[in-house]
Amino acid sequence: MSPSQQSPSPAGTASGGSVALFFIQMFATLGFAVLYSTLVLYATKRLGFSEDKANAMMGVFGAFNYGLHMFGGYLGGRFLSNRNLFVLGMVLQVFGCYLIAEMGVPGLYWGLAMFLTGSGLNVTCLNMMLTQRFSPDDERRESAFLWNYAGMNLGFFLGFTVAGYYQLSGDYHSLFLFATIGNVLAIVISLLCWRILADISTPLKLASGRPFFLRMAAGLAVLVLLVPVIRILLTHTELTNSSVIVLGLVVLAWLSMLTLRHPHRGEKKRMAAYLILALGSLVFWSLYQLAPMGLMLFSEHNINLNVWGIQVAPQWIQNINTLVIVVGGPLMAWLFNRMRQRGSKIDIPLQFAASLFCMGLGMLVLPIGISLAGADGLVAFKWIALSYLLQSIGELLISPIGYAMIGKLAPSRYQGVMMGCWMMVTGVASVLASYISGMMPQNIGSTPVATNPGFSSVFSQLGWGSVVTGVLLLLLIPFLRRLINEAQPVAAADDDAALAEQRA
Template sequence: MHRNIQHIRKNPAITLLVTQLFSCISYAVLYSTLVLYMTQKLEFSSSSANSIMGLFVAFNFGLHLLGGYIGGRLLSYRALYLLGMLLQIFACLFIALQTVESLRLGLALFLTGAGLNVPCINMMLTQQFKPHDPQRETAFLWNYAGMNIGYFLGFSIAGYFQLNLNFYTLFIAAAITAFISSLMIIAGWHTVKDTSTPLEKLKVLHHSKKTLRFIGACSVVAGVFVGVFFLLQYAKTTRIFMISIGIFMFLFFIYLGLRQKEVINRNRIFAYVILSLGGMVFWSLYQLAPMGLVLFALNNVDRHIFGITITPQWIQNINTTVIVIGGFLMPPLFKKIRQYIAFGFPLQFALSLLLIAIGFFSLVIGIHYAAPDGLSSFSWITISYVFQSVGELLIGPIGYGMIGLLATENLQGLMMGSWMLIVGGSSGVVASYLSNYAIQSTTSNNPLLTNPGYAHLFLMIAIAATVAAIVLFSLIPHLERLIQARWK
């Protein structure tokens, strides 16, 4: 046993894999349970819970820029990751107190912590390999698998405790997993140190300057925490603010494209704008999972299989399973397909929209054939999640790769940040609006009363996604000319 622990401590890839696994458990607990916790325990209205959940998703993506900026400049990635996990530990403990005030305080702490540690763990892993090291891809593949195992465990734990509304124990368990993640990074402290970062290159910094950098990092983190805490008090206004930022970023990149002197750079920025719009549509629908879909699964789906009650959180493990299996099957499949056709980003984006449209249309069929008590068969939501998950495989992993192809070196950071803000941040807010649209006419949980609203929403979503897919399919030749890439 001691020898195995020593092996983990000396192997940075394994250290980071286990660290990632435990950190994802606490995130999965909050992602899958917050709406249920707010409505079932804190007696929030469904619309208020959806609004806060939309901001949770938005801030979670948008604040990744925070870690990307501070890490390697003001604090080492390992120190920043540890700080982020400590914030998440206290966040889970505050949320476990089961009051509205402690919930808002806990969410602000958790989101600030998540904004710090997600970019850090990826950078710590990146620094362990040279650019063309063949082990690099394998390490990231295993790290991605560890992340999804963490999600699977988190969803499973959340569902188990939610069955008995034992939210206190659930959030204490989430705090414990975050604590274990912190211990893992401490255990491997010397193996995951920074290399080739601006901070590392300044080893000769005077002690006073190091102190100033530390104080600067803490000040930025404290400022972000206060800002997030304040914005969570005004969910409706903040949602409008987040949407406005997304619109501004779209307009900014159109302006930036027009300013480019080289035609190839201008065309690729315009291609990025078009594909980002497609990504915005997909992720806005996909992010319904922890909001409108979780409430639909709770109240409008027959979740009993062979005498076992399936919790809404466990349903999300359908997605995790498809992602893990598909993550291994998709690369060789793509390689085979590209021997016959140009299977590039535009086609993948269009297909992802078509698949998520099919997923939501299956829910409409399920509602149409619902039982007399209004409950849909579990098979229909299963089919929906499978199609959505395959769509995610087509658009999720390649989004960041797309930026590497389309952006010039001086614009890569800006494009990466805007992709996270537009596709991640704004989509969470849009999803909250869509979720509230389905329940706007009633406060009841009776499926016979809420089914018409859900059926109308899911049908409109399916039609909108289909139209977006058709538009992207028609634009593929034009986008290929703009991008000027050869898909291999």
């Protein structure tokens, strides 16, 4: 039986696996949240990096974290199994955080290389373990991903909260040691739920005996070799960021060719819709990834962080995002189900277009806040809070829906790779965000009054760019709906070609 022919697990196993993955996702995210929200501040305030260098490093951090997701889908499905690769990735993250905490600058690059190897590969494993528990037409899929996304953001909430606490005292050593706790808990839960997390439909399931162990050995070798390779690339950020952009273009060309050559008409149309939506999402994620870079530095230097007499840490601002996701994820799942039951047309293209409008508005409120800043140039906290609120609503409309979309649009044989490619979009967006952050004014040695005009100009351009992209996607909705939903008969010649391709 081929992987595409295997059936998903029974309802009870799907339910138990979804619950386990909710908690695993929550704890696995905690360590990443610490580094994601603190790396630029740690590099500039403690290690003496320039803002450009710190943003470039954060761009590489995001690029590899998300870019390796594509490779993680391939490595987990064909060589190590998704659950094995996930646990091994968590172990690497534990050692990576320990090196950053204990060795400072000398341990920074090795620690980041180990952490990124783990986090970059294992996120796809989590999503693949979850998506395999549902058939392509199972209506529970979207709700499961929304709940799982809420679990991830609970991890972000804990990570951001603790990171902000240690940020105010400057105790980065304790903060990075704390980051290892969530990774350890994720490992423990995975081991306790080992049986129900088993892969259901992957190419590795077909291997046995010597070929199986050879695949496992090859997967382990790749995992070990990735660490020094990423260590080298982290020290050459300009070359690395350019390479990520080139790689993204190569992957886009490859997926386009794969789509054009695909024999089944219906699947080809859905793959084409996937490509269009991926390009639209690139705009959203390029602006969203400003949060740990330029937007973080803008918040640190140009926002009045004294709120009702309480000094707010920059990381705590991002908890606006996590609260919206945690509360809004289940609510949105319930709301969408109710609206669909009443006949409303709530589908993927409409949600994506709406997400771009929300992101655009999230950027456009910032110039308004800047124009109302006080004599000292500090912008009222409510404006950055409103911006994060709008961005978070947009994230709810695109991110968990995007993950769930793979099971609907990707042919079963390409699901792992296309899940990874979808995540790679965010990696490319992270590099683009580092370039955008480089366009923003330098805060070190300057004042809010001097930098506010530059920030206002950049935020305005970004906001209107997102709105225009949303309008274009809105105009394409009828076309995208036909690609996704229109049932096309498959000609006999197409069937023969598909059979020949599978045999090859």
